[in-house]
Amino acid sequence: MKEETILRVFIRRFNREKFLHLLVLPTIIYFFIFHYIPIYGIVIAFQDYSPGSGFLGSPWVGLEHFRDFFNSIYFPRLLRNTFLISFYSLIFGFPMPIIFALMLNEVRNRTFKKVVQSVSYFPNFVSIVIVVGLMNIFLSPVNGLVNLLLQKLGHQPIYFLQETRWFRFLYVSSGVWQSFGWGSILYLAALSGVSPELYESAIVDGANRFQQAIYISIPSLMPTIILLLILNIGNLLNVGFEKIILMYTPRTYEVADVISSYVYRRGLLEGEFSFGAAVGLFNNMVNFILLLIANYIARRVTEYSLW
Amino acid sequence: MIYRKSVGERIFDVFNVIILAILGASTLYPFLYTLSASLSNAEAVARQQVLLWPIKPTLESYKLVFSNSEILLAYYNTIWYTVVGTFVNVLMTTAAAYPLSRKGYSLRSIIMVYITITMFFGGGLIPTYILVNRLGLYNTRWAMIIPTAVSAWNLMMARVFFQATIPEELTDAAKIDGANEVIIFFRIVLPLSMPILAVLALYYGVAHWNDFFNPLIYISNPNLQPMSIYLRKVLIVAQVYGGEMGGEMLETLGNMALAEKVKFATAIVALLPIMMSYPFLQRYFVKGVMIGALKE
Numbered sequence: 001m002k003e004e005t006i007l008r009v010f011i012r013r014f015n016r017e018k019f020l021h022l023l024v025l026p027t028i029i030y031f032f033i034f035h036y037i038p039i040y041g042i043v044i045a046f047q048d049y050s051p052g053s054g055f056l057g058s059p060w061v062g063l064e065h066f067r068d069f070f071n072s073i074y075f076p077r078l079l080r081n082t083f084l085i086s087f088y089s090l091i092f093g094f095p096m097p098i099i100f101a102l103m104l105n106e107v108r109n110r111t112f113k114k115v116v117q118s119v120s121y122f123p124n125f126v127s128i129v130i131v132v133g134l135m136n137i138f139l140s141p142v143n144g145l146v147n148l149l150l151q152k153l154g155h156q157p158i159y160f161l162q163e164t165r166w167f168r169f170l171y172v173s174s175g176v177w178q179s180f181g182w183g184s185i186l187y188l189a190a191l192s193g194v195s196p197e198l199y200e201s202a203i204v205d206g207a208n209r210f211q212q213a214i215y216i217s218i219p220s221l222m223p224t225i226i227l228l229l230i231l232n233i234g235n236l237l238n239v240g241f242e243k244i245i246l247m248y249t250p251r252t253y254e255v256a257d258v259i260s261s262y263v264y265r266r267g268l269l270e271g272e273f274s275f276g277a278a279v280g281l282f283n284n285m286v287n288f289i290l291l292l293i294a295n296y297i298a299r300r301v302t303e304y305s306l307w
Numbered sequence: 308m309i310y311r312k313s314v315g316e317r318i319f320d321v322f323n324v325i326i327l328a329i330l331g332a333s334t335l336y337p338f339l340y341t342l343s344a345s346l347s348n349a350e351a352v353a354r355q356q357v358l359l360w361p362i363k364p365t366l367e368s369y370k371l372v373f374s375n376s377e378i379l380l381a382y383y384n385t386i387w388y389t390v391v392g393t394f395v396n397v398l399m400t401t402a403a404a405y406p407l408s409r410k411g412y413s414l415r416s417i418i419m420v421y422i423t424i425t426m427f428f429g430g431g432l433i434p435t436y437i438l439v440n441r442l443g444l445y446n447t448r449w450a451m452i453i454p455t456a457v458s459a460w461n462l463m464m465a466r467v468f469f470q471a472t473i474p475e476e477l478t479d480a481a482k483i484d485g486a487n488e489v490i491i492f493f494r495i496v497l498p499l500s501m502p503i504l505a506v507l508a509l510y511y512g513v514a515h516w517n518d519f520f521n522p523l524i525y526i527s528n529p530n531l532q533p534m535s536i537y538l539r540k541v542l543i544v545a546q547v548y549g550g551e552m553g554g555e556m557l558e559t560l561g562n563m564a565l566a567e568k569v570k571f572a573t574a575i576v577a578l579l580p581i582m583m584s585y586p587f588l589q590r591y592f593v594k595g596v597m598i599g600a601l602k603e
Contacts, residue, residue, distance in 0.1 A: 019487045022489060023489060024403045024414075027402070039430045051440075107324065112324065112328075121592065129542065209319065246543055276433040280432055288427065
């Protein structure tokens with residue numbers, strides 16, 4: 001009898017909430033198909049997948065693809081490129097929004113502040129294709145403005161996008177250019193939340209503006225900084241392939257080819273699905289471990305962490 | 308309180324404003340230059356006389372852009388993907404976010420965990436690609452819509468918004484009056500949620516407008532390709548490989564100077580909707596970040 005009542009309670013509750021279930025159902029199905037099935041599809045990393053057979057219909061090969069990848073001559077190069085591009089992006093890209101927010105915070109003229117803020121957000125909404133397109137236009141060795149300037153200064157024109165030593169600089173600096181303004185929003189919000197009384201009493205104590213920034217503004221940003229830093233470190237081996245493949249040419253593969261662009265070329269363009277899936281899985285696992293480590297360190301060293 | 312600025316602070320203020328002004332100008336300049344170059348006389352562009360303002364403005368490059376059927380088709384495709392995609396996105400996201408924002412909903416926490424997991428784990432490029440292929444979506448318009456139907460981040464944002472702005476008492480009262488949750492959602496919740504609808508539509512809309520990833524891997528049929536793919540061809544591939552690929556249009560023009568200008572005009576046309584709406588919609592973008600940053 002008891003089981004029946006539990007069932008009845010269950011059915012009653014289901015009926016009472018059936019319209020809520022109905023609203024959320026399409027999204028549940030969506031996440032199941034487009035997020036959970038691909039997670040399951042990772043099994044092909046351990047198989048020799050052939051198109052046409054399902055995720056389980058191909059012969060198992062164990063860790064062969066991982067071994068091939070680790071032993072390949074590209075492995076050190078991909079790891080180095082991915083790490084360096086990401087590391088430079090972090091080193092230069094992470095502090096910029098903070099400095100920008102602190103500088104804006106010191107501006108007293110509201111109109112000027114607003115205009116600079118609005119303008120600085122704009123590149124974030126511009127497609128990456130256009131950003132790389134603009135780089136091509138400005139850096140063109142034939143008629144780009146940058147080379148025009150170099151020639152006026154008596155330099156030979158430089159084919160920036162075809163030279164290995166310029167690639168990382170261009171990738172990172174254009175990324176910083178595109179995102180420093182938008183990245184400052186959270187910091188600006190944190191700064192505007194600081195009580196003016198704190199600054200007033202600091203002024204009474206004789207603190208100058210520089211000291212106010214060091215002792216009041218920056219500490220008030222700390223929770224945001226730590227949170228974003230953990231997330232960024234968790235993404236240290238996560239360099240998206242779109243911008244890379246838009247920017248690189250075979251002449252710059254040496255410094256430009258990263259794990260994701262390699263997965264795209266080998267996995268999708270050359271159709272080695274299993275190998276590509278294995279490399280992608282390796283990349284995701286490293287990222288997840290980095291996130292765990294960063295969060296662990298943050299929790300030990302500071303009072304803030306993701307969980 | 309009277310606060311006198313020291314000399315050091317005055318110097319700092321001056322430098323601060325100058326540096327910020329330079330930063331602001333550097334974000335704006337590339338777009339301004341592109342706009343001016345697209346409007347200038349072809350000869351002036353070729354001679355590199357355009358630095359900031361248009362020289363002998365003319366709309367000839369825009370006439371060429373808007374009479375090029377390849378561009379028009381790509382533009383139409385981008386608009387289609389943006390409108391249909393954003394509609395599906397906003398509808399599904401808000402419909403799911405609403406039940407998840409109600410405290411009394413029994414499946415709330417389990418569904419939250421189910422969705423949160425996907426923010427940290429994913430199958431990656433290859434398994435997703437295989438799946439989309441096997442579903443028969445490859446080279447269809449739906450490949451641009453369905454695989455990105457809901458973003459977990461935006462869903463969380465909408466949920467926080469509903470929690471904060473739609474009181475439980477309100478929806479409970481409507482329920483007592485005999486309305487079911489679907490009616491409540493469309494008749495009461497959505498009309499009260501214009502700010503979050505605007506934020507979601509903007510985020511999703513911009514993502515569709517700029518989308519390069521999905522068309523690159525799922526669309527090879529030229530008739531279905533959006534502007535991002537076309538722009539890559541004209542702005543990047545033609546530039547790097549000297550027009551051997553994708554340069555048909557530039558060649559048929561038979562005029563390098565004009566071709567150069569058309570490139571600028573194409574970029575501007577692609578940027579136009581974002582440029583035009585940006586001043587009005589900017590505050591909604593910022594609002595979204597704020598809602599997203601709220602924690603329960």
